[in-house]
Amino acid sequence: MGIKGPTTEQLLDMYAAMWRIRLFEEQAEYQSGQGKVLGALHTYIGQEAVGVGICAHLTDADYITSTHRGHGHCISKGADVRRMMAELFGRVTGYCKGKGGSMHIADFAVGMLGANGIVAGGFGLATGAGLAAQVRESGQVAVCFFGDGAVNRGPFHENINLGAVWRLPVVYVCENNQYAQWTPQEEITLVTDVASMSSAYGIPGAQVDGMDVLSVYQAAGEAVDRARRGEGPTLLECKTYRFHGHNFGDPQQYRTKEEISDWSGQHDPIQGLGDHLQREGVLTAEEAESIRNSVQEEIAGAVRFADESPYPGPEELTRDVFSTPVA
Amino acid sequence: MSSPTEARQLTFSQAVNEAIREEMDRDHRVVLFGEDVAAAGGVWKVTEGLLDRFGAERVLDTPISEAGIAGLGVGAAMTGLRPIVEIMFGDFLPLASDQIVNQAAKTYYMSGGMTSVPMVFLTSMGAGRRLAAQHSQSLQAWFAHIPGLKVALPSSPHDAKGLMKTAIRDENPVIFLQDKVDIYQKGPVPDPSHEYTIPFGRADVKREGEDLTLIATSSMVRQALDAASELAAEGIESEVIDPRTLAPLDEETLLDSVRKTARCLVIDEGYQRYGAGAEIAALVGENLFYDLEAPVRRLGAMDVPVPFSPTLEDLTIPGKEQIVEIARQMFED
Numbered sequence: 172m173g174i175k176g177p178t179t180e181q182l183l184d185m186y187a188a189m190w191r192i193r194l195f196e197e198q199a200e201y202q203s204g205q206g207k208v209l210g211a212l213h214t215y216i217g218q219e220a221v222g223v224g225i226c227a228h229l230t231d232a233d234y235i236t237s238t239h240r241g242h243g244h245c246i247s248k249g250a251d252v253r254r255m256m257a258e259l260f261g262r263v264t265g266y267c268k269g270k271g272g273s274m275h276i277a278d279f280a281v282g283m284l285g286a287n288g289i290v291a292g293g294f295g296l297a298t299g300a301g302l303a304a305q306v307r308e309s310g311q312v313a314v315c316f317f318g319d320g321a322v323n324r325g326p327f328h329e330n331i332n333l334g335a336v337w338r339l340p341v342v343y344v345c346e347n348n349q350y351a352q353w354t355p356q357e358e359i360t361l362v363t364d365v366a367s368m369s370s371a372y373g374i375p376g377a378q379v380d381g382m383d384v385l386s387v388y389q390a391a392g393e394a395v396d397r398a399r400r401g402e403g404p405t406l407l408e409c410k411t412y413r414f415h416g417h418n419f420g421d422p423q424q425y426r427t428k429e430e431i432s433d434w435s436g437q438h439d440p441i442q443g444l445g446d447h448l449q450r451e452g453v454l455t456a457e458e459a460e461s462i463r464n465s466v467q468e469e470i471a472g473a474v475r476f477a478d479e480s481p482y483p484g485p486e487e488l489t490r491d492v493f494s495t496p497v498a
Numbered sequence: 499m500s501s502p503t504e505a506r507q508l509t510f511s512q513a514v515n516e517a518i519r520e521e522m523d524r525d526h527r528v529v530l531f532g533e534d535v536a537a538a539g540g541v542w543k544v545t546e547g548l549l550d551r552f553g554a555e556r557v558l559d560t561p562i563s564e565a566g567i568a569g570l571g572v573g574a575a576m577t578g579l580r581p582i583v584e585i586m587f588g589d590f591l592p593l594a595s596d597q598i599v600n601q602a603a604k605t606y607y608m609s610g611g612m613t614s615v616p617m618v619f620l621t622s623m624g625a626g627r628r629l630a631a632q633h634s635q636s637l638q639a640w641f642a643h644i645p646g647l648k649v650a651l652p653s654s655p656h657d658a659k660g661l662m663k664t665a666i667r668d669e670n671p672v673i674f675l676q677d678k679v680d681i682y683q684k685g686p687v688p689d690p691s692h693e694y695t696i697p698f699g700r701a702d703v704k705r706e707g708e709d710l711t712l713i714a715t716s717s718m719v720r721q722a723l724d725a726a727s728e729l730a731a732e733g734i735e736s737e738v739i740d741p742r743t744l745a746p747l748d749e750e751t752l753l754d755s756v757r758k759t760a761r762c763l764v765i766d767e768g769y770q771r772y773g774a775g776a777e778i779a780a781l782v783g784e785n786l787f788y789d790l791e792a793p794v795r796r797l798g799a800m801d802v803p804v805p806f807s808p809t810l811e812d813l814t815i816p817g818k819e820q821i822v823e824i825a826r827q828m829f830e831d
Binding site for chain 2 (some may be wrong): 234235265266267268269270271273277278281282285287288289292294295296297298299300301302303304306307313326328329330332333336338389490491492493494495
């Protein structure tokens with residue numbers, strides 16, 4: 172069965188969304204250098220096609236779970252970059268009132284159930300969201316984003332098995348960026364094609380070029396449709412690459428400059444889609460520049476919003492530990 | 499209609515079963531899952547009959563995957579259900595600890611109050627069934643230590659039912675521990691037509707007395723009451739108080755009693771070192787040091803893995819004799 176689209180409008184939205192992730196994170200790194208963004212910062216730069224290509228099939232009612240590398244997922248699902256930047260700045264106007272930071276941004280209004288500081292932390296949450304959707308017969312789908320590092324944690328096995336045996340509407344999306352923090356994947360696992368592990372759970376597996384948003388879009392469409400039809404999960408592996416280090420400031424002694432420049436020079440997902448759109452006559456070079464500039468403005472506005480926002484006061488400290496019981 | 503005073507005799511497991519049944523009737527968002535909870539009705543018969551009543555959409559048998567099902571519960575709770583997840587033995591909570599401690603407990607706070615996690619981890623605790631070191635522990639202190647978790651551990655079928663109903667209605671993750679040594683013990687429970695809940699953070703005075711406060715949890719309450727009877731024959735009147743929940747803890751009721759008696763012994767079946775008894779003893783010491791007639795004492799499980807052989811196991815669990823002995827010491831000069 173073929174997946175229709177994407178429409179021209181969707182293509183242009185995806186192009187803008189990938190720029191939004193790229194420029195948001197470049198700015199976040201700059202602000203980290205300025206001391207405005209505090210703590211750990213794990214960027215998605217290079218992996219933009221995965222989140223954007225998959226979330227193009229989801230509505231605000233659908234759910235996603237994320238990872239410590241979560242900004243791209245937030246933006247792909249439609250989160251507001253102003254409240255995201257404010258969260259990175261530790262301000263009370265941030266999504267989590269400054270109590271979560273980069274690794275915990277969530278936006279329930281758009282179905283983003285949260286970045287997660289625990290590798291493999293999202294498997295249970297996404298599978299549980301799938302159960303809730305199934306119990307309600309709501310037609311909602313839950314997507315679990317995770318990295319190749321998470322495959323070696325138990326919840327990968329426990330939750331994919333559960334999702335499979337209960338035919339839950341979940342898509343398990345492995346963003347295989349080939350490094351578990353600083354360790355190359357092939358040094359710590361013999362099976363580097365994560366999609367092949369689907370056979371252990373009796374569900375379909377698919378592997379796509381995660382640097383090509385159109386390939387991701389096609390494969391994701393089939394997996395999301397299958398989940399929505401009530402036929403259960405798919406394990407979708409997107410081969411990708413993080414252009415920056417594990418975290419901002421990572422000296423990256425575990426890989427060569429040549430490897431990085433090969434990937435960023437020849438496989439940049441934004442460049443790839445931009446070239447495609449220009450070849451197809453959908454986008455001119457001027458229009459591409461204009462989209463980028465417009466996103467740049469948006470990010471500058473996010474920084475202004477964050478910078479002008481207050482820090483949380485001490486009254487926030489003990490709020491939100493427990494939710495008030497309702498009978 | 500029978501009156502509330504015409505209480506029936508129910509076991510702990512029947513009482514908790516009735517609480518779950520009533521709450522599942524009341525709220526369609528409540529679902530139940532765990533290992534062998536559906537078709538088999540649970541190893542402690544706590545979930546017997548619930549599959550027939552509510553169907554396989556709401557009562558589900560799971561694989562043996564504690565981390566998986568705990569996480570599943572958190573995700574379902576975040577997205578509109580109110581799951582009860584059974585973890586068969588409290589000793590298996592460590593398998594699910596990341597989901598309990600890092601996900602369930604912290605989601606509400608980390609998200610700035612965006613989403614609560616209304617769910618119950620229903621589990622068992624305690625020694626005395628000759629199940630050895632991996633099926634006999636009382637790990638309540640681990641979870642009471644974590645901000646964002648509530649911990650309930652009833653000492654009677656009546657309290658078990660009322661606390662379970664509150665746990666299910668609570669907007670936060672609750673660890674609910676049933677003491678398996680008492681799980682088939684019967685006690686009075688009001689007729690279902692008399693609905694009741696027991697609020698968290700409200701201790702219950704199980705026996706009134708003027709001379710000594712015995713603060714006890716779960717099956718240790720029964721031991722404390724037995725000890726109190728023996729001590730009464732010697733002229734020592736003990737007040738026995740069950741906090742019923744360790745988090746939140748009803749500090750006021752505990753301190754009021756010790757203020758009156760000036761002597762306090764805490765009995766909790768968790769390992770004594772860094773246990774719930776230590777926390778409560780510290781609370782009393784910090785607040786009432788100058789009112790005390792004797793040092794605060796505590797009794798917990800011995801700091802050894804729970805042994806299998808009955809001659810050894812019985813030595814590790816606090817009992818009536820030890821309570822009486824320590825109480826007597828507290829009245830010596």
